[in-house]
Amino acid sequence: MPKIVDKDKRRSEIAHKAIEVLARKGFQSATIQDIADAAGVGKGTIYHYFKTKGEILMAVSGEIFREMERSLGAALLRMDEPEERLAALIQESLNITEELEHLYIIYTDLWLANLRGQGQGDFIAVITSLNDDLRKIVARMIEDGKRKGLWAEDIDADALAVYLITSFDGVVFHYMLDKKAFDIKHVTREFIRFFLRHAKA
Amino acid sequence: MPKIVDKDKRRSEIAHKAIEVLARKGFQSATIQDIADAAGVGKGTIYHYFKTKGEILMAVSGEIFREMERSLGAALLRMDEPEERLAALIQESLNITEELEHLYIIYTDLWLANLRGQGQGDFIAVITSLNDDLRKIVARMIEDGKRKGLWAEDIDADALAVYLITSFDGVVFHYMLDKKAFDIKHVTREFIRFFLRHAKA
Amino acid sequence: MPKIVDKDKRRSEIAHKAIEVLARKGFQSATIQDIADAAGVGKGTIYHYFKTKGEILMAVSGEIFREMERSLGAALLRMDEPEERLAALIQESLNITEELEHLYIIYTDLWLANLRGQGQGDFIAVITSLNDDLRKIVARMIEDGKRKGLWAEDIDADALAVYLITSFDGVVFHYMLDKKAFDIKHVTREFIRFFLRHAKA
Amino acid sequence: MPKIVDKDKRRSEIAHKAIEVLARKGFQSATIQDIADAAGVGKGTIYHYFKTKGEILMAVSGEIFREMERSLGAALLRMDEPEERLAALIQESLNITEELEHLYIIYTDLWLANLRGQGQGDFIAVITSLNDDLRKIVARMIEDGKRKGLWAEDIDADALAVYLITSFDGVVFHYMLDKKAFDIKHVTREFIRFFLRHAKA
DNA sequence: TATGAATGAGCTTTCATTCAT
DNA sequence: AATGAATGAAAGCTCATTCAT
Numbered sequence: 059m060p061k062i063v064d065k066d067k068r069r070s071e072i073a074h075k076a077i078e079v080l081a082r083k084g085f086q087s088a089t090i091q092d093i094a095d096a097a098g099v100g101k102g103t104i105y106h107y108f109k110t111k112g113e114i115l116m117a118v119s120g121e122i123f124r125e126m127e128r129s130l131g132a133a134l135l136r137m138d139e140p141e142e143r144l145a146a147l148i149q150e151s152l153n154i155t156e157e158l159e160h161l162y163i164i165y166t167d168l169w170l171a172n173l174r175g176q177g178q179g180d181f182i183a184v185i186t187s188l189n190d191d192l193r194k195i196v197a198r199m200i201e202d203g204k205r206k207g208l209w210a211e212d213i214d215a216d217a218l219a220v221y222l223i224t225s226f227d228g229v230v231f232h233y234m235l236d237k238k239a240f241d242i243k244h245v246t247r248e249f250i251r252f253f254l255r256h257a258k259a
Numbered sequence: 260m261p262k263i264v265d266k267d268k269r270r271s272e273i274a275h276k277a278i279e280v281l282a283r284k285g286f287q288s289a290t291i292q293d294i295a296d297a298a299g300v301g302k303g304t305i306y307h308y309f310k311t312k313g314e315i316l317m318a319v320s321g322e323i324f325r326e327m328e329r330s331l332g333a334a335l336l337r338m339d340e341p342e343e344r345l346a347a348l349i350q351e352s353l354n355i356t357e358e359l360e361h362l363y364i365i366y367t368d369l370w371l372a373n374l375r376g377q378g379q380g381d382f383i384a385v386i387t388s389l390n391d392d393l394r395k396i397v398a399r400m401i402e403d404g405k406r407k408g409l410w411a412e413d414i415d416a417d418a419l420a421v422y423l424i425t426s427f428d429g430v431v432f433h434y435m436l437d438k439k440a441f442d443i444k445h446v447t448r449e450f451i452r453f454f455l456r457h458a459k460a
Numbered sequence: 461m462p463k464i465v466d467k468d469k470r471r472s473e474i475a476h477k478a479i480e481v482l483a484r485k486g487f488q489s490a491t492i493q494d495i496a497d498a499a500g501v502g503k504g505t506i507y508h509y510f511k512t513k514g515e516i517l518m519a520v521s522g523e524i525f526r527e528m529e530r531s532l533g534a535a536l537l538r539m540d541e542p543e544e545r546l547a548a549l550i551q552e553s554l555n556i557t558e559e560l561e562h563l564y565i566i567y568t569d570l571w572l573a574n575l576r577g578q579g580q581g582d583f584i585a586v587i588t589s590l591n592d593d594l595r596k597i598v599a600r601m602i603e604d605g606k607r608k609g610l611w612a613e614d615i616d617a618d619a620l621a622v623y624l625i626t627s628f629d630g631v632v633f634h635y636m637l638d639k640k641a642f643d644i645k646h647v648t649r650e651f652i653r654f655f656l657r658h659a660k661a
Numbered sequence: 662m663p664k665i666v667d668k669d670k671r672r673s674e675i676a677h678k679a680i681e682v683l684a685r686k687g688f689q690s691a692t693i694q695d696i697a698d699a700a701g702v703g704k705g706t707i708y709h710y711f712k713t714k715g716e717i718l719m720a721v722s723g724e725i726f727r728e729m730e731r732s733l734g735a736a737l738l739r740m741d742e743p744e745e746r747l748a749a750l751i752q753e754s755l756n757i758t759e760e761l762e763h764l765y766i767i768y769t770d771l772w773l774a775n776l777r778g779q780g781q782g783d784f785i786a787v788i789t790s791l792n793d794d795l796r797k798i799v800a801r802m803i804e805d806g807k808r809k810g811l812w813a814e815d816i817d818a819d820a821l822a823v824y825l826i827t828s829f830d831g832v833v834f835h836y837m838l839d840k841k842a843f844d845i846k847h848v849t850r851e852f853i854r855f856f857l858r859h860a861k862a
Numbered sequence: 863t864a865t866g867a868a869t870g871a872g873c874t875t876t877c878a879t880t881c882a883t
Numbered sequence: 884a885a886t887g888a889a890t891g892a893a894a895g896c897t898c899a900t901t902c903a904t
Contacts, residue, residue, distance in 0.1 A: 063887090063888065065888095068888095081375075082375060083375065083377075084287075084371065084372075084375060084377070086285075086287045086288070087287070087377070089872085089873065089874085090873085090874065090875085091873090099889075099890085100889060100890040100891065101874095101875090101890075101891065102875090102876080102877080102889065102890050102891065102892095103888075103889050103890065105874095105875070105876080106887090106888065106889075110874085110875085111874065111875090163371065163374055163375070166367065166370075166371055166374075167371060169367075169432065169436060170285065170364065170367055170368060170371065171285075172436065173364060173435060173436055174282075174283060174284065174285055174288075174364070176285070176288070182436060182437055185436065185437075186436075186437050186440055189433070189440065190440075210456070213449075213453055214445075214449040214452075217441075217445055217446045217448075217449035217450065218449060218450065218453055220441045220446050221426075221430060221446050221449075221450040224429050224430045224432075224433035224434070225422075225425075225426030225427075225429045225430055226426075226429055227428070227429035227432060227433065228425045228426045228427055228428035228429025228430065228431075228432070229421075229422060229425040229426055229429065230429075231370065231425075231428060231429070232390070232425035232428065233425070234374055235370060235373065235374055235383060235386065235387075236383055236386070236387050239387055239390065239391075240394075240418075240421045244415075244418055245418045245421045245422055247418075248414075248415040248418035248419060248422075249418065249419065249422045251415075252414055252415075252419055252422075255411070290897085290898060290899080291898075291899060291900085292898080295866095300864075300865085301864060301865040301866060302865075302866060302899095302900095303864065303865045303866060303867095303900095303901085303902085304863080304864055304865065304866095306899095306900070306901080307863070307864075311899080311900085312898095312899065312900090483777075484777060485777065486689075486773065486774075486777055486779070488687075488689045488690070489689070489779070491876085491877060491878080492877075492878060492879085493877080501885075501886085502885060502886040502887060503878095503879095503886075503887060504879095504880085504881085504885065504886045504887060504888095505884080505885050505886065507878095507879070507880080508884065508885075512878080512879085513877095513878065513879090565773065565776060565777070568769065568772075568773055569773060571769075571834065571838060572687065572766065572769055572770060572773070573687075574838065575766055575769075575837055575838055576684075576685060576686065576687060576766070578686075578687070578690070584838060584839055587838065587839070588838075588839050588842055591835070591842065592842075612858070615851075615854075615855055616847075616851040616854075616855075619843075619847055619848045619850075619851035619852065620851060620852065620855055622832075622843045622848045623828075623832060623848055623851075623852045626828075626831045626832040626834075626835035626836070627824075627828030627829075627831045627832055628828075628831055629830070629831035629834060629835065630827050630828045630829055630830035630831025630832065630833075630834070631824060631827045631828055631831065632831075633772065633827075633830060633831070634792070634827035634830065635827070636776060637772060637775065637776055637785060637788065637789075638785055638788075638789050641789055641792065641793075642820075642823045646817075646820055647820045647823050647824050649820075650816075650817040650820035650821060650824070651820065651821065651824040653816075653817075654816055654821055657813070666866090666867065668867095671867095692893085692894065692895085693894080693895060693896080694894090702868075702869085703868060703869040703870065704869075704870065704895095704896090705867095705868065705869050705870065705871095705896090705897080705898080706867075706868055706869070707896095708895095708896070708897080709866090709867065709868075713895085713896085714894095714895065714896090
């Protein structure tokens with residue numbers, strides 16, 4: 059009998075080890091050899107677990123989506139009051155750990171590839187769906203806030219929700235490019251303060 | 260030295276014709292042949308104007324920066340009142356023409372390359388400098404607005420300025436990925452309304 | 461030594477199961493995995509019975525020769541009269557069953573490999589020896605026929621025998637390439653009629 | 662201006678130089694590097710003239726068909742009497758020059774590939790068409806011969822023609838495998854004598 | 863100056879073979 | 884004995900770059 063291996067687990071392990079390389083070199087520049095080296099296996103072994111190079115990216119892409127859902131889910135389910143939940147969401151969305159940074163970079167890579175029709179999976183569909191869900195949740199919070207008197211009645215909750223959730227990527231990307239350019243924690247804190255105090259001023 | 264002027268002009272022409280290809284295929288996937296075809300010249304001719312493939316991207320990068328400066332400059336210099344100027348800036352920053360879209364995509368490509376240390380020019384320095392200038396201008400406007408009573412005194416103008424100018428890229432990127440996802444004109448309008456009416460509510 | 465007998469039997473079984481794959485894909489294109497699948501064993505198991513991929517082909521080659529000898533032997537030993545024996549030989553040589561077709565294709569593969577000096581076993585020696593034997597037998601029949609007045613005295617029995625036995629492969633190969641091109645049974649029958657009625661006309 | 666090259670001519674040149682390698686190693690075993698070496702060019706250059714490795718084989722295949730048509734055309738158009746034309750045809754079909762031998766081997770390679778559905782072009786269609794034409798011509802000659810009293814009235818000209826033209830490949834293949842096995846010139850001569858003297862005996 | 867033919871480094875992918883279990 | 888996970892050599896193919904014309 060050969061070595062007994064949980065193929066799915068091993069696949070996931072390799073995908074995980076590939077993250078750092080994919081982030082550092084980019085999908086196109088990263089070679090299978092790079093990925094094999096990072097995973098500590100031979101080049102051929104990669105092909106036991108992934109049919110093509112693109113499939114590795116798809117697997118990593120899955121990890122990213124799972125991570126996104128997890129981190130947002132955590133942020134959303136803790137609080138009761140709409141302003142607290144919104145603050146937590148913004149906080150979480152702009153919270154960049156070293157770990158997450160790699161995922162963010164790969165995520166942008168995927169983004170570009172799909173923008174060009176070079177994507178292989180259903181990236182756009184998943185992103186769109188995630189964003190739609192998130193937009194509805196955020197719009198709901200804003201509506202709740204409006205009802206509580208936090209925001210004026212004529213605020214377009216849906217449009218504002220869209221702006222909010224799409225803006226996060228911009229802030230994060232700028233921060234990643236040059237971390238000395240600004241203090242993201244401070245900016246986040248101040249923005250939350252600004253955003254939540256809107257109606258009270 | 261008319262020769263040199265001529266050569267620079269031709270360089271710029273080729274760079275301009277390369278934009279569409281670079282946006283559509285991405286820097287790595289676009290071949291010199293693609294670029295030569297787009298420019299209507301032979302492959303060898305490209306090398307009379309650019310030493311390497313990377314140099315083409317640098318030239319295009321220059322075009323992008325010039326375009327960014329031009330469009331922002333236009334937005335900033337027209338109005339007198341801080342709220343009008345801010346509205347114009349947001350408007351302009353979120354105004355995506357077909358032409359600009361190509362530049363945006365290449366800009367993201369460059370962004371990623373530099374995020375990875377694969378960039379060849381002074382992209383980060385230029386972006387940082389542009390953003391610094393812009394941040395100062397926007398912070399100034401917010402301060403002016405605070406003085407006019409538009410925003411509360413304890414608003415951190417600098418932090419808010421950072422959020423504002425970095426948020427644009429996020430909104431634009433999301434919009435480009437799926438234009439059916441939301442109506443960017445409407446979102447922009449509503450966000451401006453929200454942002455500027457902060458203190459009045 | 462029952463072990464060895466067992467092993468030989470298993471070898472032969474695997475070789476037999478490999479025939480269909482080798483015929484369908486060709487020796488070079490057929491992978492060990494293909495052969496293992498066809499034999500219903502694991503890839504590693506193949507190497508318990510064959511040192512290399514080439515050895516599998518050699519084993520199959522042996523099967524082919526055994527089959528050739530068997531089918532010709534059957535044809536040759538039944539009749540008494542030379543013309544009957546010749547007719548039976550031609551008949552048998554041009555009789556293509558589905559089963560035999562696979563062997564024929566592999567046989568051609570082997571042929572080509574040996575034509576190029578890429579053969580590993582004693583294919584050429586065996587073929588030459590088989591053909592020599594057959595040629596002698598056929599020449600003998602023709603001589604017998606000449607004596608019986610079937611063919612003219614000045615017919616070169618040996619040369620004609622060579623033509624006859626080498627012609628079979630050509631007819632069969634053409635037929636296999638496009639079975640709709642001609643009715644091999646009819647052609648065989650007519651050729652036998654022509655060949656045997658030579659002197660009577 | 663770059664070196665001016667007649668692309669079609671160069672293509673043909675490379676295809677010609679590839680013949681020897683393809684015959685010696687076989688299509689699958691011959692590497693692009695082998696072919697490039699034989700042509701005295703770099704590996705990349707091959708791809709200026711052929712999109713894929715298969716395309717090289719197709720080009721060579723074209724050469725083979727042209728050669729077949731040429732040699733048969735020559736044989737067929739010289740004589741007037743049916744028996745002379747048939748004799749010339751058989752002669753030509755069994756006449757193996759060193760040059761032709763390479764083509765024959767490649768032809769068999771193609772044959773096998775197409776037998777397996779691995780062929781890329783219209784090999785089967787071309788072969789079938791060539792053989793059909795040839796069969797008609799030969800059948801015509803035999804009919805003419807019958808009318809002249811060379812062969813008995815009840816000979817099936819069509820079936821005999823099929824046997825004749827398909828048998829040649831068998832004779833040639835056997836000869837190529839082991840040239841010491843028989844004297845093909847002698848066999849050819851004797852077979853012609855046998856075939857043409859049928860009715861006279 | 864303009865060109866594209868020529869090139870080989872470097873990529874992804876396949877697969878015979880080995881070997882730990 | 885039986886297995887399939889692991890491997891790297893080797894293949895086809897691409898493309899930035901050079902250079903003769």
